[in-house]
Amino acid sequence: MATIAFIGLGVMGSPMSINMVRAGHTVVGYNRTPARSAELVKVGGSAAASIAQAVPDADIVALMVPDSTDVEKVLTADDGVFAHATPHTVIVDFSSIRPDVAVRMADAALAHGHSFLDAPVSGGEEGAIAGTLSIMVGGDDAAFATATPVLEAVGGTVAHVGPSGSGQLVKAANQLMVAANIEALAEALVFLEAHDVDTAAAVRVLAGGLAGSSVLDHKAHRMLRRDFAPGARIDLHHKDLGIVTAAARDAGVITPIGSLMATLMASARANGDGGLDHGALFRGVERLSGRLREASD
CATH class of the missing domain: 3.40.50.720 (NAD(P)-binding Rossmann-like Domain)
Incomplete structure (x- = not known):
């Protein structure tokens, strides 16, 4: 010990x-x-x-x-x-x-x-x-x-x-993948809500197919409840995506989704969501779609 x-x-x-x-x-x-x-x-x-x-x-x-x-x-x-x-x-x-x-x-x-x-x-x-x-x-x-x-x-x-630094590079890759998954989930749920689909049932069936993921399991129902109490905050994920884009540039690697996610995360911060959980990217999709609303009763 x-x-x-x-x-x-x-x-x-x-x-x-x-x-x-x-x-x-x-x-x-x-x-x-x-x-x-x-x-x-x-x-x-x-x-x-x-x-x-x-x-x-x-x-x-x-x-x-x-x-x-x-x-x-x-x-x-x-x-x-x-x-x-x-x-x-x-x-x-x-x-x-x-x-x-x-x-x-x-x-x-x-x-x-x-x-x-x-x-x-x-x-x-x-x-x-x-x-x-x-x-x-x-x-x-x-x-x-x-x-x-x-x-x-x-x-x-x-x-x-x-060697030293490798852990941080893997974490940067992780944060790129997590951000992209959160954004895709957020877009899918806003899309389904706009069509009046039973979103709880939709999440259940999506989780059982190729779209299933840890992000879906942990974030979907919180998005639907508009519950963005911070776990991993947007402020910190914004920092992490800055690491991704800088390290990619240094290596001469092109990361189009990484660049887009850095922009969307920065937009969330600029709109006052920096202290919320990174699942609040959902609010950004709602905002862009003219559908932003707060948690339901």
């Missing part, structure tokens, strides 16, 4: 840290908003008042923060992980960030005597709570072997996909 410092106890980080405790690991949590540590403490974890307090005794430092700049600050600031972690600590970054930043942080970690894994996740809040996340890991073989029991405490599918 490992001693883990978990930094970032938000929608995803809190249930992930809780599942690590339930798997038998010792977990010390830190969040900028101290109240977010309460659920971890309830199940037997503990809370630290700072990163400097959380990391010195940790075998593994886990991060789940919003963006590349947040990861860099947590690791490199004077009161950050590099300054206070014990040598040979394995740093596992569950955040979704730019691949080039992941590579740079891996190099910086090595220079400080640590190992770094970029290990972004897919599965949303539901997967984080259930411990069934899909985790795509980039980095050193030995560090991956050390971290595997911790990864398996929060993930149903864990794969080492290559």
